[in-house]
Amino acid sequence: MISQTAEYALRAMVHLASCSLDTGSQTTQQIAEATHVPVGYLSKVLQALNRGGLLTSQRGLGGGFSLNRAPETITVYEIVQEIAPVQRIHTCPLGLEAHQTQLCPLHRKLDQIAAQLEEAYRETTLAMLLDGNPTVFSQAIPSSEPQCRALGLP
Amino acid sequence: MISQTAEYALRAMVHLASCSLDTGSQTTQQIAEATHVPVGYLSKVLQALNRGGLLTSQRGLGGGFSLNRAPETITVYEIVQEIAPVQRIHTCPLGLEAHQTQLCPLHRKLDQIAAQLEEAYRETTLAMLLDGNPTVFSQAIPSSEPQCRALGLP
DNA sequence: AGATAATTAGATAAAGATATCCAATTTAGG
DNA sequence: CCTAAATTGGATATCTTTATCTAATTATCT
Numbered sequence: 001m002i003s004q005t006a007e008y009a010l011r012a013m014v015h016l017a018s019c020s021l022d023t024g025s026q027t028t029q030q031i032a033e034a035t036h037v038p039v040g041y042l043s044k045v046l047q048a049l050n051r052g053g054l055l056t057s058q059r060g061l062g063g064g065f066s067l068n069r070a071p072e073t074i075t076v077y078e079i080v081q082e083i084a085p086v087q088r089i090h091t092c093p094l095g096l097e098a099h100q101t102q103l104c105p106l107h108r109k110l111d112q113i114a115a116q117l118e119e120a121y122r123e124t125t126l127a128m129l130l131d132g133n134p135t136v137f138s139q140a141i142p143s144s145e146p147q148c149r150a151l152g153l154p
Numbered sequence: 155m156i157s158q159t160a161e162y163a164l165r166a167m168v169h170l171a172s173c174s175l176d177t178g179s180q181t182t183q184q185i186a187e188a189t190h191v192p193v194g195y196l197s198k199v200l201q202a203l204n205r206g207g208l209l210t211s212q213r214g215l216g217g218g219f220s221l222n223r224a225p226e227t228i229t230v231y232e233i234v235q236e237i238a239p240v241q242r243i244h245t246c247p248l249g250l251e252a253h254q255t256q257l258c259p260l261h262r263k264l265d266q267i268a269a270q271l272e273e274a275y276r277e278t279t280l281a282m283l284l285d286g287n288p289t290v291f292s293q294a295i296p297s298s299e300p301q302c303r304a305l306g307l308p
Numbered sequence: 309a310g311a312t313a314a315t316t317a318g319a320t321a322a323a324g325a326t327a328t329c330c331a332a333t334t335t336a337g338g
Numbered sequence: 339c340c341t342a343a344a345t346t347g348g349a350t351a352t353c354t355t356t357a358t359c360t361a362a363t364t365a366t367c368t
Contacts, residue, residue, distance in 0.1 A: 001155070001241060001268050004326065014260050027344065036248045040328050047346070060335025061343045076263075084325095087155060094190045105283045106168050109230075113274045114155050120267045129259045158356065181314070194358050201316070214365025215313045 011035040017071040025064035052082035077121035165189040171225035171280040179218035206236035231275035
């Protein structure tokens with residue numbers, strides 16, 4: 001349903017959302033360890049999210065990535081759309097002239113379903129994906145390892 | 155949202171459904187021309203649908219493929235499931251022990267959306283994808299070229 | 309039985325998604 | 339101003355999906 005790359009992007013964004021309350025920015029390394037995503041690949045994904053205006057990046061010592069807006073205002077739709085957009089069917093995949101004005105029933109239905117999928121993504125904000133229990137985000141972290149509290153990592 | 159292969163499978167099934175009323179079976183060649191799918195590749199797709207019990211095949215002279223059941227009883231879900239199943243999320247993609255019993259909010263939500271997608275496929279039968287107007291299927295075809303009336307081809 | 313038409317199966321090629329690695333650039337701090 | 343830390347970008351490798359081609363098998367009709 002969603003590509004591996006989009007899954008990585010969502011993990012990273014949820015993690016950054018969970019960090020946005022206390023810590024400032026996170027390095028690619030930290031995000032990679034917290035979300036179990038290959039660091040080299042994650043780097044590309046974060047760059048794409050940055051270009052899309054969802055993140056802000058800071059180079060140099062003490063730099064890293066952080067959310068550009070509040071988690072309540074960022075939707076799954078925006079993230080997915082930046083990485084691997086939902087393919088709507090606006091013109092006939094067979095390239096038929098006759099179907100340019102109106103798609104055949106099959107493609108009309110498939111596009112309806114794609115629209116429904118888009119809608120589901122649009123309705124979901126990052127804030128909704130943080131663990132409901134607020135204490136989870138305020139309690140101290142015993143380990144020195146990078147954590148992903150939103151994903152509930154040990 | 156759906157793979158190219160699944161799209162091909164759906165086209166072929168809709169075409170066969172539209173043919174199921176008058177003509178009997180259709181050869182791979184005929185289906186390929188009607189649906190604009192590469193014939194060599196379509197062959198593999200039809201084999202898969204056949205193994206899945208959605209089609210019946212007949213070898214030899216006068217053979218070909220035809221639907222195994224009535225179009226009203228075959229759903230898009232069955233077809234998609236045979237070719238490129240919707241990936242539900244039952245276990246944590248990160249392989250975390252702690253998430254085996256309960257997924258984190260992100261993956262819970264993604265699975266909910268996958269379930270909604272499955273449901274949309276389940277609700278759609280092949281019969282619904284035939285052109286609503288019954289006259290389309292009873293009128294004579296002027297050309298000698300293979301036709302795809304369900305897809306509204308010229 | 310033989311010829312023809314059709315599916316089946318295997319090997320292989322091309323394209324796109326996923327992943328890795330390394331050099332270049334930027335920035336903060338001593 | 340120099341060093342360490344961090345992002346950025348380019349080149350490249352691997353895997354999966356998509357697609358092609360060819361030989362083998364099966365079935366029908368004359």
